[in-house]
Amino acid sequence: MSAARAVRVAVGGTFQPLHDGHKLLLRTAYEIDGDVDIGLTSDEMARSARIRDVEPYAVRERRLREWIENKLGKRPNVMKLEDPYGTALTEDYDYIVVSPETFPVAVKINELRKEKGRKPIAIVRVDYVLAEDGKPISSTRIAGGEIDTHGNLLRKDEHEGSGRDQ
Amino acid sequence: MSAARAVRVAVGGTFQPLHDGHKLLLRTAYEIDGDVDIGLTSDEMARSARIRDVEPYAVRERRLREWIENKLGKRPNVMKLEDPYGTALTEDYDYIVVSPETFPVAVKINELRKEKGRKPIAIVRVDYVLAEDGKPISSTRIAGGEIDTHGNLLRKDEHEGSGRDQ
Structure with a gap:
């Protein structure tokens, strides 16, 4: 790194149930060796996109935290997502880690950032498991x-x- | 895309022996539907990183070309890599397709690009087969x-x- 500023990484999702695809996404985000911000969808957002039931935010957050602490040995920084973009439009992340399903969202984020004169975020597209x-x-x-x-x-x-x- | 410019894709490796992991990497690169540049390691570079023997560049290139032409129906654009970065530091690729093994190289490429004020390249991380x-x-x-x-x-x-x- 040229500056002292830490590399910043964004990743997001509903993470329920936490499956091997999510785990690969999270492992990849932490593999970049930066500060990882995890956007977790609000109940309203998670439920509006699905017919099936989604567990409450607090439950999903606890499971996510437990897995990251136990399996990756990291202290996760989880923030609530009220829309698909979260802080990715305003914060200067270096990386955004996405699945093939959410890859178009990351492309859209860079398009919106460009309109605002912001630098693009490097997109890391992790494959499906x-x-x-x-x-x-x-x-x-x-x-x-x-x-x-x-x-x-x-x-x-x-x-x-x-x-x-x- | 806002301009008519073709999407540019970079992928690289030693590709010997050409195995199912390489094939997934190449299929993914061509799946993006852009102009794909394939960086093939020089003999010096390929051999310096390995104890085992590596076939000459010309042989590896021919096999790679044959597979791509026969199986993917594309005319490959192969260029020699003299270092791990090749043209990825200077050319504005939209995507770089990597394996979990070469993912850190792509992260490094974006770090070096950033230092030079260049836009990051979206990293497509294809899983191991x-x-x-x-x-x-x-x-x-x-x-x-x-x-x-x-x-x-x-x-x-x-x-x-x-x-x-x-």
């Missing part, structure tokens, strides 16, 4: 009882020959 | 005779119960 069937792990699939948080198929009887052991 | 045993496919493991380029275990007798069918 694939479930046992080769399709991405997603919260929707987990909530639907199709797979667990690690991508194991749960309805073995309906998917003949789809198990990892076959 | 896993071998049959759940560990990443790597050129080192292939060169060591442990797995083939698709990640199949080759020393079945030494790894009891490690096959996909067990």
